[in-house]
Amino acid sequence: MSEISVRAWRDAASEMSDSNGIERLSAREARRPLEVARTRLLVAGAIFAICFVILGARLVQLSLLDGGHNTTQNARYDAALLTLQRADIVDRNGILLATNLPSQSLYVDPTQVLDANEAADRITSVLPDLSRGGILRKASAKGNFQWIQRNLTPEQYYAVNRLGLPGFGFKRVERRVYPHGSLFVHTLGFTGVDNGGLAGLEAARDTNLKNLAQSHGGALVTSLDSRVQHIVNAELAAAMAEFDAKGGAGIVLDVHNGEILALSSLPDFNPYDLKSSGPDQHFNRATLGVYELGSTFKAFTTAMALDYGVVNLNDRYDATKPLRVARFVIRDDHPQNRWLDVPEIFVHSSNIGAAQMARDVGAERQKEFLDRLGMLAPLPLELSENGRPLSPRQWREINTMTIGYGHGIAVTPLHLISGFATLVNGGITRPPTLLRRHGEISGTRVVTRETSDAMRLLMRMVVEDGTGKKAEAEGYLVGGKTGTAEKAVAGGYKKNALITTFVGAFPMDSPRYAVLVMLDEPHGTKSTHGYAGAGWNAAPTVGRIISQIAPMLGVMAIRPSGEDKEETERLLVRADGEGRRLASF
Amino acid sequence: MIRPALILWIGLPAIVTIALLLVSYQVQSLENELETLERAAIAQQEEIHVLRAEWSFLNRPERLARLAGRYLELVPVKPSQMTSFTLAPPFRGLEQ
Numbered sequence: 001m002s003e004i005s006v007r008a009w010r011d012a013a014s015e016m017s018d019s020n021g022i023e024r025l026s027a028r029e030a031r032r033p034l035e036v037a038r039t040r041l042l043v044a045g046a047i048f049a050i051c052f053v054i055l056g057a058r059l060v061q062l063s064l065l066d067g068g069h070n071t072t073q074n075a076r077y078d079a080a081l082l083t084l085q086r087a088d089i090v091d092r093n094g095i096l097l098a099t100n101l102p103s104q105s106l107y108v109d110p111t112q113v114l115d116a117n118e119a120a121d122r123i124t125s126v127l128p129d130l131s132r133g134g135i136l137r138k139a140s141a142k143g144n145f146q147w148i149q150r151n152l153t154p155e156q157y158y159a160v161n162r163l164g165l166p167g168f169g170f171k172r173v174e175r176r177v178y179p180h181g182s183l184f185v186h187t188l189g190f191t192g193v194d195n196g197g198l199a200g201l202e203a204a205r206d207t208n209l210k211n212l213a214q215s216h217g218g219a220l221v222t223s224l225d226s227r228v229q230h231i232v233n234a235e236l237a238a239a240m241a242e243f244d245a246k247g248g249a250g251i252v253l254d255v256h257n258g259e260i261l262a263l264s265s266l267p268d269f270n271p272y273d274l275k276s277s278g279p280d281q282h283f284n285r286a287t288l289g290v291y292e293l294g295s296t297f298k299a300f301t302t303a304m305a306l307d308y309g310v311v312n313l314n315d316r317y318d319a320t321k322p323l324r325v326a327r328f329v330i331r332d333d334h335p336q337n338r339w340l341d342v343p344e345i346f347v348h349s350s351n352i353g354a355a356q357m358a359r360d361v362g363a364e365r366q367k368e369f370l371d372r373l374g375m376l377a378p379l380p381l382e383l384s385e386n387g388r389p390l391s392p393r394q395w396r397e398i399n400t401m402t403i404g405y406g407h408g409i410a411v412t413p414l415h416l417i418s419g420f421a422t423l424v425n426g427g428i429t430r431p432p433t434l435l436r437r438h439g440e441i442s443g444t445r446v447v448t449r450e451t452s453d454a455m456r457l458l459m460r461m462v463v464e465d466g467t468g469k470k471a472e473a474e475g476y477l478v479g480g481k482t483g484t485a486e487k488a489v490a491g492g493y494k495k496n497a498l499i500t501t502f503v504g505a506f507p508m509d510s511p512r513y514a515v516l517v518m519l520d521e522p523h524g525t526k527s528t529h530g531y532a533g534a535g536w537n538a539a540p541t542v543g544r545i546i547s548q549i550a551p552m553l554g555v556m557a558i559r560p561s562g563e564d565k566e567e568t569e570r571l572l573v574r575a576d577g578e579g580r581r582l583a584s585f
Numbered sequence: 586m587i588r589p590a591l592i593l594w595i596g597l598p599a600i601v602t603i604a605l606l607l608v609s610y611q612v613q614s615l616e617n618e619l620e621t622l623e624r625a626a627i628a629q630q631e632e633i634h635v636l637r638a639e640w641s642f643l644n645r646p647e648r649l650a651r652l653a654g655r656y657l658e659l660v661p662v663k664p665s666q667m668t669s670f671t672l673a674p675p676f677r678g679l680e681q
Contacts, residue, residue: 082630096641102631179641230646475664548661557664 480504
C-alpha cells in the first residue's frame with residue numbers, strides 16, 4: 001500500500017516538475033496528498049486492528065473461557081428426551097398405573113379427496129366398525145379437516161396407510177392408557193380425548209401431571225399398592241356376588257402415616273368406555289358416598305368417654321330394657337337384658353349402653369371430639385370426589401345419644417377408617433393421602449396413649465369373643481368393630497336395606513394397617529342362616545383380605561401354637577392392667 | 586525481501602480458509618450424525634415406554650393370579666410357614 005502511494009506521489013511530482021511555472025510551489029503542495037494518504041492509512045489500520053482485537057478476544061472467550069458453551073449442550077440434551085403430554089402415574093413399588101402411549105389418528109382433508117364414494121368403500125373395507133355414510137359425509141364436508149377415527153391400532157394404521165388414498169392422513173396423538181384397566185378407576189379417574197383429567201387423581205393433579213411431563217420430572221408416585229388393591233377388589237367383588245349386594249367399598253390404610261394402600265369402590269367402570277356405565281358405576285362409595293355407619297361409631301363413643309374420664313373400663317350401664325328418650329325408643333340388636341360394663345357394651349354392640357355413655361359425655365364435648373377426629377368436615381384428600389359429612393345442625397340430647405351408636409351422622413367410609421387408624425395408632429390423627437409420603441408426618445393428638453391402648457384391647461375382644469369373630473385371620477391378631485345400619489331414606493329408615501361395615505386393624509399388639517369393608521344392601525344366604533349383619537358378610541371379607549395382604553406387607557404372623565395364647569394375653573395385660581379379667585369372658 | 590512476506594500473507598489465509606472449510610464440513614457431518622442418533626434415541630425411548638406399559642399390562646395381579654392358579658401350586662403364605670431370626674432357637678454350636 002505504502003509503496004504504491006509513494007510511487008504515485010513520485011509520478012505526480014515528476015509531472016509537476018515538467019511544467020516550469022509551478023515548479024516552485026512543489027515541495028509543500030506535493031507533500032499534501034502524501035500526508036492525507038498517511039492519515040487515512042493510520043485510521044484504517046487502527047480500525048482493522050480494533051476489529052481483529054475484538055475478534056481475537058471473542059475467539060479466546062468462546063474457546064478457552066467456555067462462554068455460551070453449556071447452554072447449547074443442555075438444549076441438545078433436552079431435545080434427546082422423549083416428551084409426552086402427561087406424566088405417568090405409578091404405585092408405591094413403581095408399577096405403572098397410567099401412562100401416555102403414542103398412537104395414530106385418521107383424518108380427512110375433503111379438498112384433496114378425489115372420489116368420496118370410492119374412498120368410503122375402501123375405508124370401510126379395512127375399518128368395518130365405521131359407517132359408510134359417516135365417512136362419505138366427512139369426506140365431502142366443507143373445510144379441510146375432519147377426524148375419521150381416533151387412536152387406530154397399529155394393524156389398522158398399516159391397513160389404511162396401504163390403501164394410499166389421497167386426502168386421508170394420520171396425526172400422531174397421545175392416548176392415556178391404564179394397563180390395569182378398571183382396577184384403579186375410582187382413584188385414578190380418567191382423561192378426555194384431549195388428555196385433560198376429568199375425574200379422580202387425573203383431574204385433581206392435572207396441572208401437576210402436565211408440569212411433570214414437561215420438566216421430565218418423572219412420575220407421580222401414589223401410595224397405592226397394586227397387589228393389595230387387587231386382593232381388596234377381588235374379595236369385595238366375591239362378597240358382593242355371594243351376598244347379592246348392590247355395591248361395596250374397601251380401603252386399606254397405613255395407620256402410621258395415613259397412606260392409602262388400596263381404595264376400591266364397586267361397581268366400577270371401564271375408563272375407556274364411559275358410555276356403557278351409569279352414575280351408579282361412576283359413584284365413588286369409598287370417598288364420596290356418606291353413610292350412617294352404625295355401631296362402628298361406638299368405638300368413637302367409647303374412646304371419647306374413656307378419654308374425658310367420664311367412664312373407666314369397669315363402669316356399668318343398665319341395659320335391662322329398651323331406653324326411652326323423648327318420643328324415641330333405643331333398642332339393642334343383641335339384647336343381653338342385664339347391666340353391662342364398658343367392654344361388654346362394646347363387644348355386644350349395645351345401643352342402649354353406647355347412648356347412655358354419649359349422654360354422660362354431653363353434646364358439646366361429643367361435637368368437639370368428633371370435630372378433632374375429623375368427622376365433621378371433608379377430608380383433605382387429593383380427589384375431587386370428596387364427600388362432606390352430614391351432621392345435625394342442632395346438636396340436641398337425642399342427637400348425642402343416637403350419634404353415640406352411629407345414627408344421625410353420616411360420613412364417608414374413608415372418614416371412618418381414618419378415625420379408627422387414629423384410635424389404634426396411639427391417638428394421633430393424620431389426614432389420609434393417595435400420594436407417597438416421605439419421612440415422619442406430624443399429626444395432632446386426639447386421644448391419649450392409654451385410651452388408644454384400651455381401644456386396641458376392646459377391638460381385639462370384638463374379634464375374639466364378639467360380633468366380629470369371622471374377621472379373624474389366623475396369626476395376625478385382627479381387631480375391629482362391626483356395624484350394621486339400616487339405610488336412611490326420606491322420612492325414616494328402610495327395613496331390610498342395610499349398610500354393613502367392618503373396620504379393623506392388624507396386628508393388634510402393634511397396629512400397622514387398618515382395613516375397612518362396607519357392603520351396600522347385602523342379603524342373607526343359607527350359609528349365614530339368613531342373617532345379613534356385618535358379622536356375617538363384611539367381617540369375613542376383612543379376614544380374608546388380611547390373611548392375604550399381611551404376608552405381602554411383611555407383617556410377621558404369630559405362630560398358631562401355645563405361644564399364640566400367651567402372646568394375646570401379654571397384649572391384653574399390657575394394654576390394660578385389668579386385662580386378664582376382661583379377656584376371660 | 587517482499588516475496589516471502591507476500592507468500593506468507595497470501596498462503597496463510599488460504600490455509601486457514603481451507604482448514605475452516607474442512608472443519609465446518611466435519612461439524613456438519615457430525616451434526617447430521619448427532620441428529621440421527623437423537624432421533625434413534627427418541628424412538629428407542631418411545632419403544633421402551635411402550636414396553637413398560639405392556640410389562641405392566643402383562644403383570645396385572647389379576648392375570649398373574651389366574652395363571653398361577655392354572656399352572657402353579659402356590660397358595661398364600663400361611664402364618665405357620667413364616668418365622669424370624671428372633672424366634673429361631675439359639676445356635677448351640679456345630680457339635681450338636
